[in-house]
Amino acid sequence: MKKTRIGLVGIGFMGKTHLWSVRNLPFFYKTADLDFTAEVVAVCASSLARAEVFAAEYGIPRAAASPEELIADPEIDVIDICTPNPLHYRVAKAAILSGKSVLCEKPLTMTAAEALELARLAEEQGVVCGTVFNNRFLAPIMRARQLIDEGRLGRILSFAFTYKHNSCIDPDRRVGWKQTAEAGGGTWYDLGPHVLDLCHYLCGELSFVLGKSQIAYPTHLKVDGSVWETDADEAFYVICGTREGAMGTVTVSKLTQGANDELSFSVNGERGSLSFSLMDPNYLDFYDATAVGAPMGGVRGYTRIECVGRYPSPASGFPAIKAPQGWLRGHIGCMVNFLSAVANGTPCEPSFSDGAYVQMILEAALESDRTGREVSLC
Numbered sequence: 527m528k529k530t531r532i533g534l535v536g537i538g539f540m541g542k543t544h545l546w547s548v549r550n551l552p553f554f555y556k557t558a559d560l561d562f563t564a565e566v567v568a569v570c571a572s573s574l575a576r577a578e579v580f581a582a583e584y585g586i587p588r589a590a591a592s593p594e595e596l597i598a599d600p601e602i603d604v605i606d607i608c609t610p611n612p613l614h615y616r617v618a619k620a621a622i623l624s625g626k627s628v629l630c631e632k633p634l635t636m637t638a639a640e641a642l643e644l645a646r647l648a649e650e651q652g653v654v655c656g657t658v659f660n661n662r663f664l665a666p667i668m669r670a671r672q673l674i675d676e677g678r679l680g681r682i683l684s685f686a687f688t689y690k691h692n693s694c695i696d697p698d699r700r701v702g703w704k705q706t707a708e709a710g711g712g713t714w715y716d717l718g719p720h721v722l723d724l725c726h727y728l729c730g731e732l733s734f735v736l737g738k739s740q741i742a743y744p745t746h747l748k749v750d751g752s753v754w755e756t757d758a759d760e761a762f763y764v765i766c767g768t769r770e771g772a773m774g775t776v777t778v779s780k781l782t783q784g785a786n787d788e789l790s791f792s793v794n795g796e797r798g799s800l801s802f803s804l805m806d807p808n809y810l811d812f813y814d815a816t817a818v819g820a821p822m823g824g825v826r827g828y829t830r831i832e833c834v835g836r837y838p839s840p841a842s843g844f845p846a847i848k849a850p851q852g853w854l855r856g857h858i859g860c861m862v863n864f865l866s867a868v869a870n871g872t873p874c875e876p877s878f879s880d881g882a883y884v885q886m887i888l889e890a891a892l893e894s895d896r897t898g899r900e901v902s903l904c
């Protein structure tokens with residue numbers, strides 16, 4: 527059985543999440559059904575010393591001094607990029623050109639031009655490249671896509687996608703790289719890719735965007751306690767439409783008191799509606815307007831579909847399909863999807879093209895915010 531050898535670039539929150547996903551795959555999927563195994567064989571971080579400590583702590587065979595060292599290693603098949611956003615392009619490009627498969631965190635790059643170049647290079651080189659849009663792999667999102675494909679919503683008329691955190695409100699919280707323009711545009715670049723990808727995945731391609739950013743706190747505190755002037759959005763609001771004629775909104779905010787990790791959406795069609803919240807990740811709510819509505823409402827109303835752990839084959843059914851599932855399950859699904867494509871030599875979806883599509887919308891919305899005008903995507 528073939529073993530896929532992974533070089534992990536970045537060992538922060540997402541580096542740990544990806545390592546956890548690779549190591550736990552054999553619980554969630556039977557190895558015999560997958561026909562491959564995978565191991566993180568080397569890591570690198572912002573310094574060799576940090577990578578060495580991490581490698582020792584998590585039992586990883588090797589620490590490297592740089593992403594380039596991992597890319598040059600013939601014993602590594604896949605480069606998995608979990609660094610701050612500005613590094614994605616350079617590392618992904620070098621890895622593709624060396625013929626390695628690449629898994630890259632969102633947002634794929636800092637600009638649409640960079641993302642489109644990566645998507646083109648991946649195709650030219652014939653290497654398997656995936657963008658981490660992990661929410662696609664939660665059971666309710668998979669079921670939502672099935673219901674739309676089955677025609678249960680009919681023509682989609684409207685939608686609302688939102689992703690809310692509260693992290694820009696706390697006056698004592700020190701500013702991190704994700705809040706800065708240097709890292710690619712604040713909350714819009716951090717949370718926007720997740721909801722834009724879901725909007726694309728469930729509702730189709732957009733025809734226009736009208737975006738507006740918000741900064742509610744002109745200053746924050748740096749790690750050393752000094753004052754930092756806010757230079758990127760803390761929230762971003764978009765009105766948009768699809769090529770098929772649906773209209774809706776995409777909103778991201780780190781200014782929402784009481785919000786933890788609140789990704790939610792509603793999609794409304796002629797025949798029915800869907801709604802979902804990541805804080806309630808075991809259920810998808812479905813309204814079937816074709817159900818009998820009389821007498822006294824008949825049986826019409828929202829159905830709470832118990833998606834829970836009912837993943838299709840080759841999922842192993844562990845833990846029990848009735849056991850509550852959470853955010854990490856989406857990362858497991860995303861990882862197995864990518865590694866299966868690598869093992870079979872087939873294209874991965876979500877691909878770098880999907881990442882580039884999202885990057886184009888991110889950029890168009892920023893342009894709209896800058897100019898105060900709607901940006902056409904046709």
Ligand SMILES: NC(=O)c1ccc[n+]([C@@H]2O[C@H](COP(=O)([O-])OP(=O)(O)OC[C@H]3O[C@@H](n4cnc5c(N)ncnc54)[C@H](O)[C@@H]3O)[C@@H](O)[C@H]2O)c1
Nearest residue numbers: 536537538539540541570571572608609610611631632633
């Ligand atoms: N898909 C998701 O659910 C999700 C969630 C959070 C973050 N992200 C994305 O994951 C990526 C990483 O975010 P994070 O939260 O893990 O950040 P983090 O700050 O926790 O970790 C970043 C890591 O990158 C390493 N790094 C920095 N410079 C480096 C260099 N030159 N060479 C090698 N390594 C370097 C750091 O040592 C650190 O280990 C970002 O692109 C972010 O947008 C995705």
